[in-house]
Amino acid sequence: MKSLFISCLLTWALLASSVDSSRLAIGLPKSDAVDHINPHIGNDGNGIGGGSGGMIPSTAPPFAMTRWVAQTRQNYVSVTPYNISQTVMHGFQATHQPAIWMGESGQVVLAPGTGPVKTSFEEREYLSRTTMKLSRLRIIVLNCGLKPLGSHTFDFPSRALFSPTLIQFTRNSVVSNNVFRIQVNIGDVSIIPGRREITGKNPEREDSILGPSKAAHFAGYFVARFSQPFESWGTATNDTLHENENSRTDQQVMTYVRFGKNVTQVDVRIGVSFISIEQARANLDKEIPDRTSLEQTAFNIRSAWAEKLDRIQIEGATDEQKTVFYTGFFHALQYPYETDEDGTYYSGYDDQVHTGPSYSGYSIWDTYRAAWAWEILFVPERIPGMVTSMLHDFKEGGWLPMWKDIVETNIMASAFAKGIKGFDEQLAFQAVYKDTTVPPVNDTTTLYADRQEGVGVEARAGLTSYSSEGWVAVDQHTEAGSRTLDYTFDDYSASVVARATGYESIADFLLSRSKNYQKIFDNATGFMEARFLNGSFAGDSAGWTEGDKWAYTFTVMHDIPGLIELKGGNKSFGDFLDQHFSGGHNDHRNEPSHHIPYLYAMAGGATGGQNLIRSIAASNYNATARGLSGNEDCGQMSAWWLFSALGFYPVNPSSTSYIVGSPFFNKVTINLPGSNRQLVISAPWAATKPYVKSLKINGREVLEPVIDHSDIVGGGLIEFEMSEKPEAWGSHAII
Ligand SMILES: *[C@@H]1O[C@H](CO)[C@@H](O)[C@H](O)[C@H]1NC(C)=O
Ligand SMILES: *[C@@H]1O[C@H](CO)[C@@H](O)[C@H](O)[C@H]1NC(C)=O
Ligand SMILES: *[C@@H]1O[C@H](CO)[C@@H](O)[C@H](O)[C@H]1NC(C)=O
Ligand SMILES: *[C@@H]1O[C@H](CO)[C@@H](O)[C@H](O)[C@H]1NC(C)=O
Ligand SMILES: *[C@@H]1O[C@H](CO)[C@@H](O)[C@H](O)[C@H]1NC(C)=O
Ligand SMILES: *[C@@H]1O[C@H](CO)[C@@H](O)[C@H](O)[C@H]1NC(C)=O
Ligand SMILES: *[C@@H]1O[C@H](CO)[C@@H](O)[C@H](O)[C@H]1NC(C)=O
Ligand SMILES: *[C@H]1O[C@@H](CO)[C@H](O)[C@@H](O)[C@@H]1NC(C)=O
16 A cells, blocks of 8 residues: 655644743654765755756655645745745745756645734744744754754744744746746635634646646645644635634635744644545645654654664765755655545546555656666665556556656656566556557647747657657747657567567567667767757757757667767777867766766777766765755756766666766665665775776676676675776677
């Protein structure tokens, strides 16, 4: 059974005197791994493209549907609810927003306060660090099971012992990243004093203008249950209080409750749901039943993280490296987020409730590279549910998801190879086959710009010209060069699915079509280049997304030997890699560059990549709020570091091969779920010796810089002999 874990919750306590901070730490399960999570990594920077990871310091169990975050500003598409440089807090938000560039859906905000009820977001500035001196009251925000963070302990600016609590539910939100428009959201709220509950329904879905599915009845529901009786209450709209009112349906609707003067501490637990208020109440009763203490909730959530993160123990890492490692692991297990509740889920595709597993919040164009490979290895128990969820999307919406945030949002575009079972393989083949053969409606007349509105399901936009010419025509579609190369990889992956499900001739056809990357390789320049429908090349800067001709010329992950041949052989391919890196063309902030340093090893020059991987790791990641040079992109950015630290990377994630790089740590001990044999990766003196001199797997000498999936999941010993100088090992190209 999968439970929706809800909201971790809650987490505030009003204490009249000094805080008994020991109360928060006592009895939590020990986990060195969890102690090394720093939720502030990736919080800072200048936003998209400006060196921000786009992460918020939120608390929730792994793959949680709902995350709690201290709110410093209103969050919209491309604006997170928390900005580390803003020290004024306005409340705590239960958010579902999966990444900085997607919109919020059905959130609820809790705003404890003192004195008169303040309804406007801006006025609720009671949590300023600058006002600490004024107060003897404190709000403790326990970072659910993680370390209580200094910045999460805030003082109240008032001496009053009296505490109205406001719940804001709907707001008039800004929708669309491109054209700012106001979306009016009409919500319902009710106060049920006899049950000490506040309930509500919020239809806000900021991505509602994207994609073809209207999800007409989508809403976030909640039940908030308090530990103390309400003394008085009311509802409110933007700037008007409706004292004594028990329910209201309105825009910008809120409720408030006040507690007696003798009340010094209030605990509130909040259950949420995408199905109904009754389901939200059932989720609350199941996951944080009455009389569950804040400490118990913290214990449960910390245990859930420890259970995952303790699967990997590292030795010989600096404290900073440990923090980057376990925080990366923590980030990688946040998405996609579970949306099934007690075995049922709301589908935005057909606007109905169904049974089975369900996930949302994918950014498949980013995560297929290494984030999924990480999940397949380290949380395999989740994979059948994730695949089944995508097949549900196919059944209910007609297509596999690309960027699902409740429903398909059309942003950007393989467990078979690794032998994962537990989902409907024939249905998976049908879904994949449809993607490879059926162009979207109006394909040749739709541009498919990023976040373009009013278009059907994008699926493989440009498949019409890709099928007839072999490339996506740049005069018909945006991002045509990137799409062409992505589709060649997709064809390769689809051929793996077809072969595994017994469709040999389809597999052969797709495998041969996966060579289409050759058709946009311009012999005259030696670079990939998008083409017009008439065959002319379009110039080397047209048709790329999140990368340029340099990154994309290496984007043939499924056929590196074929690419090496196009580039004139191993030697000249190696020179091309040198030009790429020494010319400053590698842009690790975006995904198309991620696999490139590993290509040295594939062209017979393993040593060329080894020190480079170390320096990319050092210059793009650290343990500070600015510690991610690029967007976390639902875990892909961290997955690169995690794999690199272990010493290998899934260059072709639809195969069983991992390409060897340079392990960072002396020893890594891995307890793989479902395996009774530990995996030990040993690399003595790794910190000062970046080069690999030899490799043995379970005593067997390995000459090619490749580790197979079976060598990892089977457990045993992977032994690297390291050296401070370049070695001859790995100087045969991989065929
Ligand atoms: C956070 O706020 C600061 C100051 O307003 C701003 O410069 C910065 O760009 C913001 N960061 C993000 C990631 O939005
Ligand atoms: C909400 O109320 C504030 C304060 O009266 C006002 O400035 C603001 O324009 C109102 N917002 C909306 C969306 O009505
Ligand atoms: C506060 O006083 C009320 C009324 O006397 C009482 O019912 C309630 O239990 C008291 N609460 C606490 C926390 O002492
Ligand atoms: C396809 O184009 C026709 C004609 O412009 C339009 O009526 C229809 O809504 C479009 N369908 C989709 C799914 O975009
Ligand atoms: C590049 O050259 C090869 C070998 O001469 C040829 O087969 C291929 O068609 C050329 N590619 C393009 C896009 O012209
Ligand atoms: C092909 O089409 C493009 C875009 O319309 C045009 O610029 C180019 O001249 C055409 N090439 C030929 C050979 O007609
Ligand atoms: C690269 O090197 C391998 C052996 O090291 C060789 O088999 C292969 O043919 C070479 N590839 C090219 C294109 O030269
Ligand atoms: C991490 O360290 C901070 C403080 O030294 C720097 O300001 C950041 O630029 C750096 N981040 C990265 C990604 O290297």
